[in-house]
Structures are given as structure tokens and as C-alpha cells.
Amino acid sequence: MLTRITALSIALLWAASNYGLFAQESEDTGPFDAAVAAAQKRVVKIYGATIGRTPGYATGIIISPDGQILTANGVYLGEGSVRVTMPDGSQQPGEVVRRSQSLQTALLKVSVPTPDYFALPEQPAAKKGDWVLAISNAFKVAEGSEPLSVNIGVLSLRVRLDARRGYNDFPYEDDVFLIDAITSNPGAAGGAVVNSQGDLVGLIGKVIEGKTTGTRLNYAVPADLLAKFLRNEEAAPLVAATPTGQKGELGIRLFALGGRKSPAYIDRVVSGSPAAEAGLKTDDLVVAINGEVVRDSGDYRRLADGVIAGEEVTVEVKRKNDLLSVRLKPTLIKTSIPSLNLP
Known part of the structure; x- marks a missing residue:
């Protein structure tokens, strides 16, 4: 109401x-x-x-x-x-x-x-x-x-x-x-x-x-x-409170083929990452982050670049015929985890 x-x-x-x-x-x-x-x-x-x-x-x-x-x-x-x-x-x-x-x-x-x-x-x-x-x-x-x-x-x-x-x-x-x-x-x-x-x-x-x-x-x-x-x-x-406001890592890697205008399909999920713990899988199509529509890989990169470590994020994905919504908390970016490398 x-x-x-x-x-x-x-x-x-x-x-x-x-x-x-x-x-x-x-x-x-x-x-x-x-x-x-x-x-x-x-x-x-x-x-x-x-x-x-x-x-x-x-x-x-x-x-x-x-x-x-x-x-x-x-x-x-x-x-x-x-x-x-x-x-x-x-x-x-x-x-x-x-x-x-x-x-x-x-x-x-x-x-x-x-x-x-x-x-x-x-x-x-x-x-x-x-x-x-x-x-x-x-x-x-x-x-x-x-x-x-x-x-x-x-x-x-x-x-x-x-x-x-x-x-x-x-x-x-x-x-x-x-x-x-x-x-x-x-x-x-x-x-x-x-x-x-x-x-x-x-x-x-x-x-x-x-x-x-x-x-x-x-x-x-x-x-x-x-x-x-x-x-x-x-x-x-x-x-739990987060010690800093640094950029967060979701642990999602997209297919890079097709550049920024390609659909935001997940290529792989980093082991032990928030995305892995939330149950996201290869071939899931990311359709929204925090209510904002993800039309392509460029939209995903823009929205993912704005997430803050420890601040909960809602990610919606399409898996075959099902629309799933998951909540996860991004972690601090570590040098051992490569960043997205979209064209």
C-alpha cells in the first residue's frame, strides 16, 4: 500500500x-x-x-x-x-x-x-x-x-x-x-x-x-x-558491518564473445565467491541487478562496477524457462581474482 x-x-x-x-x-x-x-x-x-x-x-x-x-x-x-x-x-x-x-x-x-x-x-x-x-x-x-x-x-x-x-x-x-x-x-x-x-x-x-x-x-x-x-x-x-567502502566482487565471469552488446550470459562462476554461494551457474542469463535491467554485457559491467563490498546486491537471472532472484554480498576484490575483461 x-x-x-x-x-x-x-x-x-x-x-x-x-x-x-x-x-x-x-x-x-x-x-x-x-x-x-x-x-x-x-x-x-x-x-x-x-x-x-x-x-x-x-x-x-x-x-x-x-x-x-x-x-x-x-x-x-x-x-x-x-x-x-x-x-x-x-x-x-x-x-x-x-x-x-x-x-x-x-x-x-x-x-x-x-x-x-x-x-x-x-x-x-x-x-x-x-x-x-x-x-x-x-x-x-x-x-x-x-x-x-x-x-x-x-x-x-x-x-x-x-x-x-x-x-x-x-x-x-x-x-x-x-x-x-x-x-x-x-x-x-x-x-x-x-x-x-x-x-x-x-x-x-x-x-x-x-x-x-x-x-x-x-x-x-x-x-x-x-x-x-x-x-x-x-x-x-x-x-556484519564492512570495514571499507571499496568496490566489491561478485565472482561472475561473462562470455566475452560479441563485445559489450552481447547478452550477459555467465561463462563461469568463481569458486568460493558470493555468486557461487548464491547458486548461480554457467549459462545463467543475468537480466537485472538491484532492479536495473541488464540488456547486455555492457549494462552488466556498468552495474557490477558500482557494487560495494559487503552491501547486499539482488541479482536476477533467467535459467532456461525460470526467472530466479538471489541476494548476495560482494567481497573485497583480491588481486588473485582477475577482473572482467570485456572488449
Whole structure:
């Protein structure tokens, strides 16, 4: 189910801009001022890698006094030098501790004390119909100590996420809060969703956009699921963090005959490689990588050159009359494994 901008959303945005909900200085005191002020001290800006048109920035929430930060998983965390801009404007290097594939979140660590932080509740801090506030660095509106954007909406319902990203299953596999607020924008992922008292409701999720309609889903990862992730109590296994953002190796070798315009048939699979572990075989025809269509060997080379070691990749292949989709994690390129040598 994908949401669209409704008349209610527009009215809420108008009310927010006219009643100081975007953290602008005002002498008036609004009903959410205390919640907004508390959240601003507990939300950070995150900067990292950029690949193609994917933004290299996001948002994060502080969840402990010793510098633990939760954010949405993404390519911006694939680079070795992740920068975290703290609420006071200071910049700190961020270390990726671990990731959750099922929740599409990541745990970071900075080496400075963080006395202001969100407590992760064991039970949801809001219910259907409650007002919620979304605080994030959408569109990178803040670079230093400037206040983050604040959006207001209503928590619609809690539901199991069953969406698709491109032509492949979106890897999120758990409940989400659907919210009537416009949060699905570049940079907003990893931001905080709080109730009117400033208690954490959830974490703004990654952008999910319908391939055919162009509409986006506004949702948050519930805070009680974040608490389970922090305690290592997820049902799904955790994906280990990668030490660098270097180019990854899939272990696929194509037939070189015909040059770049030849079909992307697999000639061989490197023994012990991610492709071998995923069960790919000689004569499989690669038709898509991460939802992008592979029309020929040139398309494959372009897409394969962009994969990052440790960042999960979805590869679709045609095997006789069957269409198969596999997920694999590229490894670091080793000199003992030759690179593709297409004309």
C-alpha cells in the first residue's frame, strides 16, 4: 500500500508552517514546542558515500549516553569515513557497528559523550490516530547546528510491510508505522518520529517509491523493534558491518564473445565467491541487478562496477524457462581474482 499527498496532509503542512513547527524562532509557544526542542537535541546529520543518484546523506537518532546512534541502512554508510554532525554543530567520525537486514537500520558509534538521547520503549509510544512529529534532515536543509525540519502528521496504523522496490522484493521484513506526514524524501531516512510529549515512536524508513505510479510510502520503524535490534533479539540474522567502502566482487565471469552488446550470459562462476554461494551457474542469463535491467554485457559491467563490498546486491537471472532472484554480498576484490575483461 502506497500513500499519496492528501488534503489533510496539505492542511497539516500549512498548520505546521504557520505555528512554528519547523523549529523557527518565535515568541509564541505552541503545543508541540517542548517535544520539538527535546527531539532537536537528540537527532544528528550523517554524511558518507554517494553512488549515482543516491544521496550521500541521512539522519540519525542518539539512543545512549555513550554515543550510540541509530540510522537507516544505505550506501552512505559504505564509505570508510562516515561523518556525523552533532546537534551542537561539531563533527565526529562515525563507526558502523552492525546492521539489520530485516529492519534496514544500522547502529553507529561516535567517541564523544551524548547526554541527551532517546530511550527505546518496550511498548509503542503512540497508537492509531495520535499526533506525531517527524524530525529529519530532509533535502539536507541543515549543515551544522541549524535546526532540522519538523513535519506533523497522524499515525495511521501499524502493519506488516509488504512492498516492492523496483522489480525486486524490498528487503524490509517486519512491522512499520504508516504516518500521514510527508517523510519519504532524500535525507529524511533515519530521522526521529516522536509523539506530542517527545517520546520516540519510531525511525523514519528508507525511501520506497512505486515503480509504475511514482508514489512513496511514508513509514517509520517502530521503536520497540529498534529496542530488539539493539539487544540482538531480532528474528533475522544481522549483517556484519564492512570495514571499507571499496568496490566489491561478485565472482561472475561473462562470455566475452560479441563485445559489450552481447547478452550477459555467465561463462563461469568463481569458486568460493558470493555468486557461487548464491547458486548461480554457467549459462545463467543475468537480466537485472538491484532492479536495473541488464540488456547486455555492457549494462552488466556498468552495474557490477558500482557494487560495494559487503552491501547486499539482488541479482536476477533467467535459467532456461525460470526467472530466479538471489541476494548476495560482494567481497573485497583480491588481486588473485582477475577482473572482467570485456572488449
